[in-house]
Amino acid sequence: MSGQPQRALRMSYVVASVAGVAFFVMSVALLGWWPKRVLDEQSRAMGPEYVLPLSESARRGRVVYSREGCAYCHTQQVRYLHTDMARFGAPTLAWETRLDYPHLWGTRRIGPDLTRAAFTRSTDWHFAHLFSPRAVVPASVMPAYAALFDGAPDRPRQEARDLVAYLETLGRARELAAPEGEARAREACNCTDDEMAMMAFDGALNAHPGRARRTHEAPALPRSADLDRGRQLYGEHCATCHGATGQGDGPGARGLRPAPASLAEHEYSTDRLADVLWNGVWGTAMPAWRDRRPEDLAAIAEAVRALTRAEPNPPVPDHMVELGARVFRENCVQCHGDEGLGNGPAAAELAMSPSNFHRQRPSLDRAIRVLRNGIDGTPMAPWTARLSDAELIAVAHHVRGYYEGASAAPGGVRR
Ligand code: HEC
Ligand code: HEC
Ligand code: HEC
Incomplete structure (x- = not known):
């Protein structure tokens, strides 16, 4: 009588160890091997055939x-x-x-x-x-x-x-x-x-709000803007690179090619600022700010405009008008376009877009400086080897003449 339970007890060790080993094997198979197989298969099917290895x-x-x-x-x-x-x-x-x-x-x-x-x-x-x-x-x-x-x-x-x-x-x-x-x-x-x-x-592969885009399309910003708020946001986000007074000399500017623009030396149309803030500047360190509310972007744009140093618009001497137009036609249109819209035949091939002079106007000093030195880190080269001083000054006047004011039509196209 007493032999039976004893034998069953002895067997239970065997049963327990077999069950234990079986459970272990099952766990490894179900939680390790099987998912790895499915994942391998899935990633092979879903991925491209060839993935560029790391350099x-x-x-x-x-x-x-x-x-x-x-x-x-x-x-x-x-x-x-x-x-x-x-x-x-x-x-x-x-x-x-x-x-x-x-x-x-x-x-x-x-x-x-x-x-x-x-x-x-x-x-x-x-x-x-x-x-x-x-x-x-x-x-x-x-x-x-x-x-x-x-x-x-x-x-x-x-x-x-x-x-x-x-x-x-x-x-x-x-x-x-x-x-x-x-x-x-x-x-x-x-x-x-x-x-x-x-x-x-679903949606964009890369939704980073700071990623620069090559397009110039941007939503229209609200008309009214809060200048104080704009100045505060400018101080928080822009002064690091563009400097507190917009001269392009903030601590973050060190080492950037091209250097942050000197905002003090420019006039910008509202439309151009909306474009820059929404898309960044492709080919440069200038990020986009798409995570900001439109009211904030309008406020920042207002603050940027307020940085412009008021300079009297120097009158263009008569003899320079013809000369400037000719120099531009002969040297600049392939990039900046026949009408200075930044859409010349070579524009699409460049690492960054040539300026559209209808939407922004550099000061005369800045324009002459750019023509003498070029803009380091961009396709805009110096012209001193090709143009005389008189031609430089004349064409600098010429490009400034395209500007249409703060409320230029979207795209900067003359209407
Ligand atoms: C102590 C935490 C910390 C460590 C360590 C750290 N980061 Fe960061 N990183 C941050 C924070 C916070 C930000 C967001 C603020 C900023 O942009 O600086 C950031 C931002 C970034 C960004 C910008 C992301 C974007 O597109 O907005 C990059 C790129 C980055 N880090 C790379 C690195 C690399 C590479 C290292 C290692 C060498 C590193 N980080 C180490 C905290 C850290
Ligand atoms: C990381 C540095 C950096 C930060 C931060 C930055 N910028 Fe810029 N910004 C640049 C650079 C670099 C350029 C390109 C200059 C060029 O086109 O030669 C630029 C270009 C611009 C331009 C166009 C200039 C032109 O003449 O074409 C505007 C306008 C501008 N930034 C405004 C701002 C505002 C407003 C902010 C803050 C919301 C800001 N930037 C933040 C670096 C920066
Ligand atoms: C190879 C193409 C190319 C040619 C040719 C070219 N430019 Fe440019 N130019 C550019 C690009 C790109 C920029 C924008 C650089 C930037 O944003 O930093 C620029 C910027 C400028 C600027 C600065 C605008 C600003 O708001 O600061 C001036 C001025 C200018 N060009 C005038 C001229 C004139 C005048 C000529 C002809 C003598 C000329 N460019 C020929 C590509 C070109």
Whole structure:
């Protein structure tokens, strides 16, 4: 009688260990092996066939990124949340990080997510910011990485170059794959009835409000503007680069190519300021400010206009009118356009848009200085080798003549 329970008890150890091992194997299979297989398959199907690997420099930059602890403050994953999508863009797809090993997703966001950092900021912006974040963004708590430089933001060491090369790869694969890549991923995902999965294909890939755009389209700003508020916002966001009095000499200006414009030496139409604030200036460190309310942008525009140093408009001597027009026709129209609208045949090929003189007027001094020295870091070259002094002055007068005043029509087109 007593033999039976004893045997059952002895067997229970065997049953327990078999069950234990089986449970372990099952867990590994269900929680480890199976999801990895599904994920591998999914990312192979959804990703492009070929993803540009990191360059040697970017690979070294990735090591600098890990070593300097950037991942303690920055994530590299846009989540499936509307707040994330509004600020950064499309949620991260698994394939985007398939070469990212060990991953640097991070868990804390003391600074913004960097998943879509590629093509968002200019290289000179990155250098100025890494060298001294508060010189560019006054309220920043990001530490300065001046040790990656030889004493100045425009003298980056190899490590700083590598780091920025790495930042320029974040989000690059998906950007380069789109829109064919998006269509392919969407098809492979086969998830049209899964509302959450579909969020990955909603809206803009990169929604960074500071990303400069090449277009000149911008919403019209409200007509009335609060100058005091504008001055305050200018002090908080713009003075770092453009200087408190708008002379282009703020602490963040050090090392930027091209340098921030001297706002004091310009008149701008409302429309031009709306364009600059909404789109930034493509090809330069000038960010866009699309996360601001239109009333704030109008206020800032008003503050910028108030910085213009009032200068009497020098009358153009008669003999210069003809000369200026001829010099312009012979030398400047391929970029600045027949009518000075910045739309010459070469304009689309340039790294940045030539000025549209209908919407902004440089002071005579500034125009002559630009013609003598060019603008460092832009396609605008010096003209002293080609033009005489009289021709320079005449054409400087000429380009100033196009300006249509503060309320020029949208696009700056004469109506
Ligand atoms: C102590 C936290 C902290 C650390 C560490 C840190 N950052 Fe930041 N970072 C921030 C904060 C806060 C901001 C937002 C304010 C600003 O732009 O400076 C920021 C902004 C940025 C931006 C601009 C993002 C954008 O487009 O608006 C970049 C790029 C960046 N950091 C890169 C780095 C890199 C690279 C490192 C490592 C070398 C690093 N950060 C380390 C806190 C940090
Ligand atoms: C990171 C530095 C930086 C910050 C911050 C910055 N700017 Fe700029 N800004 C630039 C640079 C660089 C240019 C390009 C100059 C050029 O085109 O030669 C520029 C261009 C401009 C222009 C067009 C100038 C022209 O003549 O074409 C305007 C207007 C302007 N900025 C206004 C502002 C305002 C207003 C703010 C604040 C909301 C601001 N900027 C913030 C760097 C900055
Ligand atoms: C290769 C194309 C190109 C040619 C040719 C060219 N420019 Fe420019 N120019 C530019 C670009 C691009 C800018 C804008 C640079 C910037 O925003 O910093 C510019 C800016 C300027 C500015 C400064 C405007 C301002 O508001 O500060 C003046 C003045 C100017 N050009 C005059 C001329 C004149 C006059 C000629 C002919 C003698 C000429 N340019 C020929 C491309 C060109």
